[in-house]
Amino acid sequence: MKGFEENTSATEPMLGRRSLLKLGMAGTAAALASAVPVPASASANVRDDGFGVVFHDDFPQDISPDYKRFDQSQTMFNRHAREGVPYYKAIWDDSRPGFSGSDYAMNKASATLYHRKQGIPDYSMDTVYVPNELSLPTPYKFPDAATAHAQIKRVARHFGANVVGITRRDERWDYSHVLKPNSVSETLPWDEAYPDFKPKTVVVLGWEMEYEALATAPSQIADATAFNAYSGLTYVTMHLARYFNYMGYKAVPAVNGTGLNVPYAMAAGLGESNRMGMLQNYHYGTRLRVARVYTDLELDEYYDKPVTFGIESFCANCLHCADNCPSKSISRDDRPSMYTAEDVKDKPYINPGVRKWHLDGEKCHAYWIESGTSCGTCLATCPYNKPNFWHHRLIDRVNTVLPGPLHKLMAEMDLWHGYGNMFDEKAPAVFWDPKGRSYNGLMKDY
């Protein structure tokens, strides 16, 4: 069961039952004064109860003035699908831990909602969900933007999201062209795909992958927790889109289609970009899958702020993901870099114009196919993905204020404690005991 008290982004305090009831009754200014996230009016560089978290007024990555919106048909999966390259091989082997027929079936079944369109991976566009005859006759007006902000987040958690951030629609992070339904090649310009829909707000949602399952990566079990997260996000996004419909607003649910999850999640204050070019969340590290809901509800200036908490410095000194990547797809550069269109002309699946660490999706996907999994070794090896024990959280917080060279020491300590070496037989943390189904003393029954 997902822990309600853990359902929090870096910026949100907990609400008790009494406060929730107040919010449910549309809230009062008094109830909200202590119950809402840091508002857009808060100045940059303020630190709140998320120790070491710095808030920013602007997007915290360097973006080239020449940046162009990415065309969805160029993503690695769609390029490979057009070339007849499989998503990955179907592999099961009852003699191999994490690959039994049952593990394989659990993985496939976990994707049931996510792959609902055809029963196979499909990232093409979702249609605009519109109000219906049971919707409010005129769009619901929240008493104020702060109430709207807090209540939308509570509704998203009610549907199962672990973290929620709310940001403005930013066209830069939407695909220039989106794939037509059930297609891997035919596209429509974004505005033609969604005629008569002018989104103002994007709600960004995160769903936790289970630590113990992910720690077995690469395996069918690790895949199962990833696909379970995607199916969960499919459920959340569809229900949240309907919530907006019943209030009288249009919405588009988007898990991996329509636009880019990582920059939207960063804009919504859900974390930083890490060495893998993925989202590093303050509470869950790399163990989140992310999705969005676009809506034409306007929240005035009441949006979450981007945050940083020292990930760039830590990643500069930690190479666990790159060291453990079996396909050597993750950058080993000291610092993030910005590619030009010319730099990536032979790798059109890489999005140029953003200063970040880049991942080579083609090499990565080649390993997926070979391993019969979507791998996830890099996610599992990251020191920030630990379960919610106090000593792990304490270390995360200390890391936010340590100077760079000490991050190297902290990364090494993770290895000394038996974490991080995914393919090292001396590190039993990543191996299953197929008889007892025990994992490193933590997992008794899966």
Ligand code: SF4
């Ligand atoms: S998923 Fe696996 S192959 Fe791909 S970047 Fe991560 S570790 Fe490397």
Ligand code: SF4
């Ligand atoms: S494993 Fe280390 S380098 Fe890679 S994302 Fe995590 S902290 Fe950064």
